[in-house]
Amino acid sequence: MSECLLPRREVERRTGLSRSSIYARMKAGTFPLPVHDDDTHSVWWVASEIDAWVMARIAARNARNQV
Template identity: 65%
Template sequence: MRPDHAAQADAPSEQSPAPRFLTRAEVERRVGLRRSAIYRRMREGRFPQPVHDIDSATVWWLESEIEAWQRARIAAREAPTDARSGR
């Protein structure tokens, strides 16, 4: 069972929604990067770190962190050129 399904089944309705997890394939589709590019950016500290399943090699990313990363990329694109270059 994927973690988002298990968490939602136990969560009371008055609380905020449970975090949604994305698989590597879902992350690749959403951000338009291949696995190698994602892992390279993770090593460089430029991409969200995954959540590891203790019992397997499966990893998931929090949807909210992927969305925040995407918003940051958009904000960086819209920033003046001098701010991006550090001048």
């Protein structure tokens, strides 16, 4: 299976987070780190890592509501 890389705007769309929130969570160690392209100064995120982060948020919500 091949991986897909997502630009920041797509990460924002998938997560509902703003750019500043993404970078703050990365700094806190609670969000996947991007892949950097030094030649173009671009950053991308691995789609499966973003999807896993979203699913973990859903699972945490569901666990809280199991009371």
